[in-house]
Structure formats: C-alpha cells, structure tokens
Amino acid sequence: MTWTAAVAGATGYAGGEALRLLAAHPQIEIGALTAASSAGTQLGQHHPHLASLAGRTVEPTEAVRLARHDVVILALPHGASGEVTAAIEAEARAAGTDPLLIDCGADHRLTDPQAWAAFYGSDYAGAWSYGMPELLHAGERTASAQRAELAATRRIAVPGCNVTAVTLAAQPGIAAGLLDTSPDAPAITAVLAVGYSGAGKSLKPHLTAAEALGSAQPYAVGGTHRHIPEITQNLLVAGAGSGAGRLAFTPVLVPMSRGILATVTAPVTSAVHDSDDPTAMLRQAWAQAYGGPGEDGEALIHLLPQGTWPTTGAVAGSGLATVQVAYDPVARAATMLCAIDNLGKGTASAALQSLNLALGIPETTGVITEGVAP
Numbered sequence: 001m002t003w004t005a006a007v008a009g010a011t012g013y014a015g016g017e018a019l020r021l022l023a024a025h026p027q028i029e030i031g032a033l034t035a036a037s038s039a040g041t042q043l044g045q046h047h048p049h050l051a052s053l054a055g056r057t058v059e060p061t062e063a064v065r066l067a068r069h070d071v072v073i074l075a076l077p078h079g080a081s082g083e084v085t086a087a088i089e090a091e092a093r094a095a096g097t098d099p100l101l102i103d104c105g106a107d108h109r110l111t112d113p114q115a116w117a118a119f120y121g122s123d124y125a126g127a128w129s130y131g132m133p134e135l136l137h138a139g140e141r142t143a144s145a146q147r148a149e150l151a152a153t154r155r156i157a158v159p160g161c162n163v164t165a166v167t168l169a170a171q172p173g174i175a176a177g178l179l180d181t182s183p184d185a186p187a188i189t190a191v192l193a194v195g196y197s198g199a200g201k202s203l204k205p206h207l208t209a210a211e212a213l214g215s216a217q218p219y220a221v222g223g224t225h226r227h228i229p230e231i232t233q234n235l236l237v238a239g240a241g242s243g244a245g246r247l248a249f250t251p252v253l254v255p256m257s258r259g260i261l262a263t264v265t266a267p268v269t270s271a272v273h274d275s276d277d278p279t280a281m282l283r284q285a286w287a288q289a290y291g292g293p294g295e296d297g298e299a300l301i302h303l304l305p306q307g308t309w310p311t312t313g314a315v316a317g318s319g320l321a322t323v324q325v326a327y328d329p330v331a332r333a334a335t336m337l338c339a340i341d342n343l344g345k346g347t348a349s350a351a352l353q354s355l356n357l358a359l360g361i362p363e364t365t366g367v368i369t370e371g372v373a374p
C-alpha cells in the first residue's frame with residue numbers, strides 16, 4: 001500500500017530533510033510541496049541535493065492543496081503552523097478527507113496553555129500526540145505507551161530538537177527513580193552545543209560566516225529558551241518530581257552545520273551514591289531503557305560502551321541518537337550526554353517514525369540508521 005504525502009515549508013531545512021527521507025520511503029508518494037515567498041520557484045533552487053525532486057514547482061501553502069493528501073508534514077515557523085493546521089482541518093471536514101497531520105513546529109507540543117503563553121505568546125493551538133516514540137511514561141522501563149498513542153492518532157507534534165537531545169539523555173534516570181527531582185533538589189542543568197541549521201535558513205547576522213565561524217555563541221541564556229517547558233513536560237511524563245521544573249538550560253551555537261550535543265547533569269538519589277557501584281546502577285537503567293551496547297533495544301538510540309562519549313559527527317545525516325551516562329562522585333551527580341543530528345532524530349526522522357507508527361507500518365521504514373563519516 002502507498003500513501004500520498006505533502007510537505008508545507010518544503011524549501012526550509014526541516015522540510016528539505018523530511019523530503020530527503022520521504023523520497024526513499026518505499027510506501028510514500030510525494031505530493032504537493034508548498035512554501036511562502038518561494039512559491040512558483042523550482043525545488044532544485046532551494047535543495048540542490050534533492051535530485052529527484054529538483055524540477056518540482058513549489059506551490060503556495062493553501063489548505064485546499066494540502067488537505068487532499070493522506071499525510072501532510074508541516075515544517076513552518078511556529079505560530080504559522082497552528083493557523084495552517086486549523087485551515088487544513090476545516091478543508092478536510094468540508095471535503096470528507098482525513099489527512100494525517102504531522103507538525104514539525106512547536107504549535108501543538110505543549111499541553112499547558114500557560115506555558116505556551118509564557119514562552120510563545122501567540123494563540124494556543126492545542127496539544128497533539130507527541131512524536132517521540134521512545135518517550136518513557138512514569139512506571140515504564142522501556143517505551144510502549146507513547147508508541148501506542150502514536151499508533152492511534154491522526155495528529156502528531158514532532159518534538160523540538162534540543163528537547164529531544166535533553167530528554168533522551170536524562171529520561172532513563174528519571175523513569176528508574178535514580179535522579180533526585182524532589183522539590184528542594186539542586187536544579188537539573190543542561191548545556192548544549194548546537195549547529196547552525198537549527199536556526200533555519202533565513203538570513204541572520206549572527207549566523208553569517210564572518211560572525212559564526214571560529215566562535216562559540218551562547219543564546220537564550222538565563223531561563224529564557226522556549227524549549228524549557230517542553231523538556232520539563234517530558235521529564236514529568238517520565239515520572240519526575242516537581243524539582244524537574246527548575247531546569248537550567250543553556251544552548252551554545254558552535255561552528256557546525258548540523259548536530260546537537262547535550263550535556264545534562266542532575267543530582268542522584270542517596271540509593272545511587274550509597275551503592276557499591278553507582279556507575280553500574282546508572283548504566284543498568286540506561287541499558288534497560290535503550291538496550292546495552294551490542295544488545296537489542298531501541299533501534300535508533302544507542303548506549304555507548306562505558307567510557308566512550310557521544311559525538312555529533314557519528315550521528316550526522318542519520319536518525320540516530322547516541323547516549324552515555326557517567327557518575328560524578330564529587331558532585332554526587334549523573335552526567336548524561338546525548339548526540340543527535342538536529343534535522344535527523346531532532347526533526348525529520350522523528351516525524352517519519354511517527355508517520356510510520358500512525359500508518360501501521362514498521363517504525364523505522366525510511367529512517368537512516370547509519371551515520372556519515374568522517
């Protein structure tokens with residue numbers, strides 16, 4: 001069986017990566033490609049690497065063009081996609097169609113309208129099923145509840161890329177009750193090295209080569225990044241206590257086109273630091289969630305052998321995440337790392353996994369499971 005898929009925001013980075021994967025998906029036929037200012041141009045002008053789609057004409061983003069497809073992937077600026085998804089739903093109701101809608105933007109991720117208002121400010125568009133199949137729910141040691149939800153939904157919100165890296169790094173320790181997230185515990189701290197493509201393709205002075213090459217640039221410092229409530233939301237789903245609400249999050253732009261390396265530290269419980277082998281205790285929880293090195297487990301999340309560290313280079317171009325956890329006896333903390341490609345596991349691969357689950361086909365169909373090196 002095949003399904004038609006349209007991509008809105010096709011000329012952007014996230015839309016382009018979704019198309020790269022869809023073009024190789026055996027059960028997807030690519031339909032309308034839409035955008036805004038670039039409507040009327042050919043896709044090859046924007047994505048010369050997408051050879052099979054180079055001659056396709058970019059259309060305006062209009063609900064009537066999108067709603068006739070089986071699947072619509074939206075990769076639009078946040079705030080824009082909420083309006084477009086509402087228009088597609090209205091058009092689909094009128095036409096008697098029921099497209100699977102997958103939004104790569106932030107508009108449908110947050111379940112708390114107040115968190116949306118505090119960090120985004122535009123009208124709240126409502127929460128959809130969260131497109132992270134590996135998200136652990138409280139009480140789970142391997143992920144199944146989120147997969148079940150995605151298999152039964154027609155509306156999917158793809159996670160933010162920084163959120164994905166932090167959540168995958170830390171959630172096994174939360175779900176196993178090994179991290180101290182009690183109300184008075186020290187804050188969880190996340191510092192991320194992030195690549196430029198996370199900021200989208202539009203021209204920004206701080207992203208020109210003259211400003212960015214050879215320089216590391218922190219941004220959204222001091223509790224202001226809009227991904228903070230989304231990370232907290234995930235950690236609470238995984239079973240965190242209210243202390244997880246005091247997440248200290250600092251992203252730093254570094255000179256690479258793609259990639260995120262998240263380093264997350266959190267205090268461990270007394271059960272961990274009083275144990276004979278805290279490292280083994282921590283690693284066991286991560287291995288249970290994802291599978292240990294060389295073992296079966298999550299197909300796209302790899303716990304590395306002890307003492308080896310995730311790198312962005314090893315996951316570039318793929319849908320993989322690599323993770324590691326170490327015990328810091330001086331800080332009485334777990335140091336947890338995760339590397340992803342922001343456009344891979346951070347966007348398009350997560351969208352494709354969710355699409356596959358919702359259509360009832362094997363979850364990793366079309367997802368790239370090997371990196372590119374050097």
Ligand SMILES: NC(=O)C1=CN([C@@H]2O[C@H](COP(=O)(O)OP(=O)(O)OC[C@H]3O[C@@H](n4cnc5c(N)ncnc54)[C@H](OP(=O)(O)O)[C@@H]3O)[C@@H](O)[C@H]2O)C=CC1
Nearest residue numbers: 009011012013014035036037038075076078105198200201
């Ligand atoms: N880049 C990343 O790593 C990640 C991005 N995302 C999310 O994906 C979405 C897209 O991001 P990204 O690809 O980086 O952004 P880009 O700026 O690269 O692309 C934006 C796309 O949206 C189109 N567009 C802009 N405004 C409108 C509008 N009002 N109506 C219709 N189309 C519009 C643009 O068309 P045109 O070229 O014609 O202007 C372009 O195709 C965002 O919500 C982003 O937050 C999520 C995770 C990671």
Ligand SMILES: CC(=O)N[C@@H](CCC(=O)OP(=O)(O)O)C(=O)O
Nearest residue numbers: 104105106160161162194198199
């Ligand atoms: C480098 C850079 O600017 N990165 C973006 C992350 C983009 C992302 O995750 O997308 P959403 O907008 O869909 O949440 C940021 O930090 O805001």
